[in-house]
Amino acid sequence: MATLKQVAAHAEVSVQTVSNALNAPHRLRPDTLERVNRSIELLNYRPNRNARSLRTSAVELIGYCVPDWPNQTHLVMDQFLHALCAAAETSGRHILLFTAPPAVEGMPVYDDLHARRLVDGFVLSQTETHDPRHGWLKEKQIPFVSFGRVWKETTQPGPWVDVDGAAGSALAVQHLYDVGRRRIAFLSWPKSSGLAEDRLAGWRSKCNDLGLPTSGLSVHCGEDTIEEGVRATAALLDSAQPPDGIVALSDILALGALRELGRRGLTPGVDVGVTGFDDSPLAEVVSPGLTSLRQPMDRIASELINILTGTSTGVPAERLLQPELVIRGSSAPG
Amino acid sequence: MATLKQVAAHAEVSVQTVSNALNAPHRLRPDTLERVNRSIELLNYRPNRNARSLRTSAVELIGYCVPDWPNQTHLVMDQFLHALCAAAETSGRHILLFTAPPAVEGMPVYDDLHARRLVDGFVLSQTETHDPRHGWLKEKQIPFVSFGRVWKETTQPGPWVDVDGAAGSALAVQHLYDVGRRRIAFLSWPKSSGLAEDRLAGWRSKCNDLGLPTSGLSVHCGEDTIEEGVRATAALLDSAQPPDGIVALSDILALGALRELGRRGLTPGVDVGVTGFDDSPLAEVVSPGLTSLRQPMDRIASELINILTGTSTGVPAERLLQPELVIRGSSAPG
Structure with missing residues (x-):
């Protein structure tokens, strides 16, 4: 019986391409797929599941x-x-x-x-x-x-x-700075969250680099809900020196920020810039669209x-x- | 080598329970799992993946x-x-x-x-x-x-x-009727959608049963976005006889309805009742929470x-x- 290597040589493609033809045919160009399939047929190559149990070196x-x-x-x-x-x-x-x-x-x-x-x-x-x-x-x-x-x-x-959460927060702060924001707040999760600490540190460090204030501008939300985002944003806006930018740790908290701004007749992106994290399906369907950090x-x-x-x-x-x-x-x- | 049946007999459980012990051990009570595992060990029963390829009758x-x-x-x-x-x-x-x-x-x-x-x-x-x-x-x-x-x-x-979409819409209409709504609108998707037709038919039929009006109360949204829900709700509220209830074909459209009500200073649940479909994670995180139809x-x-x-x-x-x-x-x- 023919081997994968012989099929690859016959079709003049790499072993990886033959593997793709077998396992993910839609990833190949139609002409390549046809050539590989012809070689598979001519050489009567037959992969099968039983072969799997004979292999020990690869994860299947x-x-x-x-x-x-x-x-x-x-x-x-x-x-x-x-x-x-x-x-x-x-x-x-x-x-x-x-x-x-x-x-x-x-x-x-x-x-x-x-x-x-x-x-x-x-x-x-x-x-x-x-x-x-x-x-x-x-x-x-x-x-x-x-x-x-x-x-x-x-x-x-x-x-x-x-994904580098600290770098993500820093990107968001830099962007808000570039569009003219000078008091940039951070909506965080409870302190027990390592992920929250990472993203919070990136916000703080970038604000320091840019000479922006951080005191009184970070709020820990109890849980990841729109309501908590509303509450935290309301607290920030009610303070003596309200923020003109908000970096939220999640899209959900950011939605809360958008809602509270709307309630007060403030326009997101005009009066206060808001960013979220994860670029969830929500970010695109809300209006205005939510600026967010996409994971690759x-x-x-x-x-x-x-x-x-x-x-x-x-x-x-x-x-x-x-x-x-x-x-x-x-x-x-x- | 022992068979599954022998293990089941030894442990005094069903073959299904032995299968669960092997494939989904967390689904068994700890004492049952322990008894089955003891029988497996005593009888030296060894299931393995190679056995899979010998079977032809069952989906694995x-x-x-x-x-x-x-x-x-x-x-x-x-x-x-x-x-x-x-x-x-x-x-x-x-x-x-x-x-x-x-x-x-x-x-x-x-x-x-x-x-x-x-x-x-x-x-x-x-x-x-x-x-x-x-x-x-x-x-x-x-x-x-x-x-x-x-x-x-x-x-x-x-x-x-x-899932019976027509029955779902009917449930939502009946609920809104029970809390006093008498002009119940429906936010739909494009007419090409069979799913939308199904849910729309349930709304229409239930409204007819209850003697409620339907004329001018259904709106086809172009796509499933919050913005389209906002637009459709605005059109309904601007009409000569605005609705006091809205059944939306999806949670996303319902979120649009909630937003437009908020913009106009109307309170969802008080001024206009709103329901969605699918009971997505959004339904619970928005405020007020969104009444929605959960799929079992x-x-x-x-x-x-x-x-x-x-x-x-x-x-x-x-x-x-x-x-x-x-x-x-x-x-x-x-």
């Missing part, structure tokens, strides 16, 4: 635990899952979804899926402060990669990809898959990626 | 195509995926996620996944008017079940589970899996499920 099915709902921070989960699947397919792998109880109670499910060889490794996300999953998997020598660092740990227990989902997904499948050996398996500021009417009208 | 991995983003109708996708995974795991199966181009261009991907026996069947969702996927799979004799009917077809090409996700998922895995043989494989009205401040203050 990758486990991803679908988080329990409701959780508003999952507004971009469909984007993440799509990107993760696409990245996996590019290397001939697929994503197996599963459910598990949160934190350490869920680990027997991970262990079981791996022990039965249903999956060869895991992508973790929704990391928590002192998240126990990473250390548990490391201890068991089960391959994994994390989207998101484990906060409040001095060393990370395993490979990770994350395709890049995140391909780095995760590369690290997990070992194609990035030799490079330290830590990737801090930069978010992109998507500017809309809430900070820059017209 | 179920394919689900993760839709491309951005699409605002996916706000409840994480709920659906979680329920689908949980339902699959209860019967010892798992969900394999994949990507494919839309409509008929994506079908070679489905075909390929099935031909290589990576998956044994598919769950379709996000059905479109004249959706070509169902007929294509039926023609190829590839097992599938659809969440959502194929609109504008006289007969459905295969088994389906759906767990029931939907288990029906889909039961149909696909053949455990519901003998019963017609069509399930029209009832949505549940979740009442919040937008229609019933206090």
Whole structure:
């Protein structure tokens, strides 16, 4: 029986392209796909699932635990899952979804899926402060990669990809500064959140660099709801020196800011500039559109898959990626 | 080597419970799980992935195509995926996620996944008017079940589970009537949408039953955005006989209605009652909370899996499920 390599040589393409033809045919140009398929047919090459169990070196099915709902921070989960699947397919792998109880109670499910060889490794996300999953998997020598660092740990227990939240806040502050804002506030989450501390630090540091005030301009919201964003914004606007710009830690809090501005007859982007985080579907549907920091989902997904499948050996398996500021009417009208 | 049946007999549980212990251990009571695990160990029962390829009668991995983003109708996708995974795991199966181009261009991907026996069947969702996927799979004799009917077809090409949109609208109208509303409007989508026609028909029919007017009270929105909801609500409020209730086809359109009411100094739930559809995460975070129709996700998922895995043989494989009205401040203050 012909090998993948022989098919590649016959079709005059790379082994990767043959793998794509088999696993993600829609990613190839039609003429290339046709050429590869012709070679597959001529050489009678037959990949099959049984072959999977004979392989030991490569990750084939990758486990991803679908988080329990409701959780508003999952507004971009469909984007993440799509990107993760696409990245996996590019290397001939697929994503197996599963459910598990949160934190350490869920680990027997991970262990079981791996022990039965249903999956060869895991992508973790929704990391928590002192998240126990990473250390548990490391201890068991089960391959994994994390989207998101484990906060409040001095060393990370395993490979990770994350988005630079501090740099994101700094981008937002710089943008608001560039459009003329000089008192830029920050809507944050409770202090226990490592993610919030990261984004808050970026705001503070950038404000310091630009000579902008920070005193009295950061508000900790109790939870990630529109109502909390309303409350925090009202408090800021009622203060002796109200802000002319607001960087919110999330799109949800930013929506609260937009609503409170509207209530007071202030126009977002004109009277006060507002930015959010994550560029969720909400950012585009509200009016004015919400300026927000987009996570580079395709890049995140391909780095995760590369690290997990070992194609990035030799490079330290830590990737801090930069978010992109998507500017809309809430900070820059017209 | 021991069989599943022997393990079940030894532990004095059903075969299903042993399967759960292996595939979804978190679903069992701790004492049951411990008893089954003890029997597994004593009898040295070892399930493994290789065994999978020897089986032909049962669906083991179920394919689900993760839709491309951005699409605002996916706000409840994480709920659906979680329920689908949980339902699959209860019967010892798992969900394999994949990507494919839309409509008929994506079908070679489905075909390929099935031909290589990576998956044994598919769950379709996000059905479109004249959706070509169902007929294509039926023609190829590839097992599938659809969440959502194929609109504008006289007969459905295969088994389906759906939520009764007409009944949902009727529930919303009845609720608004019960709290004293007598001019209840409907915010719809373009006429080409079968889903919109279904929900619109339920509103019209219930209004007729209750002797309520419908003339001039339905508005077709161009797309599913907050801005379109604002525009439609403004048009209704500017009319000679403005409505005192608004049933919106989606939570997004309902958010538009809430915003326009706020702009005019009208209080949702007091001056005008508003309801949405789908009970997305937005419904809970806005203020006042948005009354909305919740799809019974767990029931939907288990029906889909039961149909696909053949455990519901003998019963017609069509399930029209009832949505549940979740009442919040937008229609019933206090």
